[in-house]
């Protein structure tokens with residue numbers, strides 16, 4: 001055992017001026033605009049009064065269309081997918097809106113013999129949030145895979161579960177994130 | 191590492207420590223804006239699966255030559271006390287976090303941010319943007335050159351002032367390790383009334399946000415140095431079975 005095991009550094013809010021520090025012009029583009037198969041995932045970040053959150057930041061992380069990650073900690077080995085960054089970042093605008101242009105992720109192995117339905121991990125940061133919150137986007141057409149997903153099926157309340165399913169839109173999907181209120185999004189203890 | 195068929199037990203990956211005791215709660219009445227912005231439903235436990243134990247490795251991304259030096263991003267030098275901020279990024283199991291992106295942003299020496307939403311009556315500095323980025327080296331070390339930020343007022347409570355701080359954003363190498371935080375300076379008289387600082391329940395954990403004045407690395411005739419080490423969540427157990435005889 002290492003007797004100098006350091007303790008972790010606490011989180012603090014991004015504060016109201018996150019836009020100067022964390023805005024990336026190419027942040028929303030997990031793939032380039034002309035990439036075949038690109039889908040926009042757009043949504044509004046709202047607070048407990050239903051008001052848009054204009055000082056928030058959304059980040060996404062996901063598998064590629066083959067369900068692989070370009071990362072050596074994946075026991076299947078790192079696999080790259082041309083033109084695909086896997087990571088997206090978008091600060092919210094004055095209407096609380098964000099958008100990420102990406103590709104549909106593939107299914108990803110879960111614990112044991114389970115398979116996780118295609119999903120995107122999402123971090124939410126904002127002024128007024130002392131720590132990020134984490135949620136997941138699932139896709140409405142994957143009815144069977146969603147039903148078998150080990151994470152989704154762990155959420156017993158069907159109404160809560162439905163907050164993690166994106167809605168079809170003309171150029172992709174809508175995924176609104178409600179920090180609080182009647183239809184509060186399910187957030188994870190990560 | 192070899193490719194294995196889907197659904198194999200080899201996809202059982204080591205998780206990361208859950209360091210709840212370190213972090214502030216999402217609901218903290220002293221910080222007014224948390225009231226409408228904290229989830230009220232209990233958080234749902236997310237096991238650390240493949241999406242969580244991987245993450246963006248942005249180290250190789252484009253970092254400009256002067257991105258780490260906030261005093262050299264304009265024609266002239268900014269006003270204020272020039273400082274060096276450096277340190278190491280490690281995981282809680284002690285391993286360094288090499289080649290990881292660090293982003294910083296801060297107010298100028300007078301406490302004003304170059305942001306359209308900041309309009310308290312303190313002048314902007316034409317020679318200071320207040321935004322930097324760098325990547326850690328092979329040993330997890332980072333270094334910024336900047337000016338010491340000023341305290342600034344906000345409207346959270348009567349006569350509310352933020353202690354001087356620099357905002358830090360870190361990725362580590364896994365989604366679980368993502369961290370956004372703030373670095374503070376030792377001996378700041380404003381901590382007693384600052385809800386961000388006081389939201390961290392454990393006093394020892396708060397102190398981990400303090401940099402240390404570093405006389406050894408202070409550069410004569412040029413800049414004061416401060417050292418700040420950052421620790422991200424480490425793995426719960428190592429993926430390799432230890433075969434070592436330790437008796």
Ligand SMILES: [Fe+3]
Pocket residue numbers: 015297352355357
């Ligand atoms: Fe600040």
